[in-house]
Amino acid sequence: MKILVVDDSKAMRAIVKRALSTLDRVAGATIVEAVDGKEAFATAQAEQPDLIISDWNMPEMTGIELLQALNDAGSCPSFGFVTSESTPEMHELARSNGARFLVSKPFTPEALDDALASAV
């Protein structure tokens, strides 16, 4: 399994990667990273990940714009958000664009594992 972690914060990418490393559900997965939606779109085309875990609010291209761009390109793998913002409108927008989950920061590895149950 290959997972693309997208966040403009290097610290948060480190937190997400560390949480993933503790989860049996994704044991042995290869993790690749991108710093914003624009880089993630290119990385997704090149690396063909099985799952993308993305922040929402990022420079260049936001997480929801990334999801929409991947849908438009017809190449969207399983996709979920890990974001500090979590409003009902964001949940609806994410869901309507095909996102499998939206986990709010701060999160625990258990919360991420629960979310991944619907995505992998």
Place this chain on the structure above:
Amino acid sequence: MQLAEIELDRITGDIFAAILGLTLDGHRASDTFPPDERVVTGVVQITGDFEGAVSVQLGENLALRAAQLMFALEPGELTDEEVTDTVGELANMAGGNVKSALGGSSTLSLPSVTAGRDYRVTLPGTVIKDRIGQDCDGDLVVVALMQRDDTL
């Protein structure tokens, strides 16, 4: 949720516990850093139905410790960029949680971070609605919620 119902201490405590594994100990008597202490400040602005900002301030000692925990690195291995990124992300999470609690349609900015000694953080046109100091193993964490005030 109304602005007065926002619990900055709970929001910050949850972030520090979940992300850093650190416990914040209630309100501290002082919410002011000593003038000779280097302080790292992260700020995010909220625009839309709510107009304001959230700031998170840590002394350099705690900022380094937080970055160590975030990146699982030793002190000597950390770069300034990683410390800045850590405090920015703490502010981002605090601001995002405030924005979500307030509801409505608003946009969260990307975080900005500054560091130095003996300075004040001022956002022109805003007033401080809440400001708390919390203790983290002897180090101070200060969180503030500002709201735009058009009468200023």
